[in-house]
Amino acid sequence: MASTTSGDVLPTGGRIFTTVPDIFFLPEFVFGGLVWILVASTLVTPPNPLGWVMFVSVFCFVGTTLWFFIFLCGGNQASIWPSLDVGFHFLAVVFYLSASVDLAYMTIITGQALPFFNLPENLKIYRLDIAAVVMSYVATLLYFLHAIFSAIRWKRS
Template identity: 55%
Template structure:
C-alpha cells in the first residue's frame, strides 16, 4: 500500500504539515541555498557593483520573503483558498525568474574573472553560481507544483 501525504494536493498546509507536502517541502532548501548565495557573494568584493548588486538584492529579497512565507504557513495565518494558492504560485514563479537572471549575471561576471585575479575569490564566485542555479531549480519546481495545487482548488 502506498503512503499518502498528510494534505491533499488541493489544500494549503499549516503547521508542521509543510514538512510533508509536495511543493512546501522546498521551503527549507530554498532558504539554505539562497542563504549560501547571499553569503558567498557578500564574502567577496562586490565588483562590478551593478550586476552583483542585483544578485545581492535577489538573494536577500527572496530569503526574507521565503522566510516570511514559511512563517505564514507554519503559523496558519493563511486561509485555505485559491487566493493564497495563487499568491504562492506567483511568488515562487517570480523568485525563479529573479534567481535565473541573477544566476546568469553572476555566471557572466565570474567568467570574466577567469583570467587574472585572486583564485580564491574566483572559486567562491563559482560556488555562488552553482548555488544560484540550484536555488533557481528549487524555486522553479516549487512554482510548478504550486501551480498544479492552485489549479486543483
Template identity: 60%
Template structure:
C-alpha cells in the same frame, strides 16, 4: 467538539504539514541555498559591483520573503482568506525569474573575472555562488511547478 489539530485549507497545509508536503517541503532547501548565495556573494569583492548588487538584492529579498511565506503557512495565516494557492504560485514564479536572472549575471561576472590570477580564492567563491544560485533557481522552479499544479486543483 472543535478539533485542535491543524486542518489544511483546500490543499494548503499548515503547521508541521509544510515540512512533509510537496511543494512546501522545498521551503528549507530554498532558504539554505539562497542563504549560501547571499553569504558567498557578500564575502567577495568584485569590481563590477552592479551585477553583484542585483545578486545580493535577489538573494536577500528571496531569503526574507521565503522565510516570511513559510512562517505565514506554518502559523496558519493563510486560513483567513482565499487566494493563497495563487499567491504562492505567483511568488515562486517571480522568485524563479529573479534567481535565474541573478544566476546568469553572476555567471557572466565570474567568467569575466576568470583571468585575474591574483584573486583565485575569490574566483572559487564566485564559482560556488554560481552553482548554488542555479540550485536555488531549480528549487524555486520546482516549487513553482508544484504550486501551479496545486492551484489548478482548486
C-alpha cells in the same frame, strides 16, 4: 459530489514539512542563504550586477522566510493564497534566473582576467564566485520546482 474548501487546500503547521511543494522551503533557505553569503564574502567588482544578485538573494530569503512563517502559523487559509503562492515562486524563479546569469557572466569575466593577476586572493575569490554560481542555479531550480508544484496544487483547488 464532494467539494474542496479553502481550508484544506494549503497545509498549516507541521504539515508543511510533509507536502510536496512546501518541503522545498528548507532547501530554498539553505541555498539562497549560501548565495547571499558567498557573494557577500567576495570582492564586489563591478558592484552593479553583483548588487542585483545580492538584492535577489536577500529579497527571496526574506520573502521565503515570511512565506514559511505564514504557512507555519496557518495564515494561508483564504482562497487567494494558492495563487499568491504560485505568483511569489514564479517571481523568485525569474529573479534568481536573471541573477544567476549575471553572476555567471561576471565569474567568466573574472576567470578570463585571472592569468593576468595571479594572486592567491584572486584565485580564492574566483572559487567563491564559482560556488556562488552553482548555489544560485540550484536555488533557481528549487524555486522553479516549488512554483511548478504550487501551480499544480493551485489548479487542483
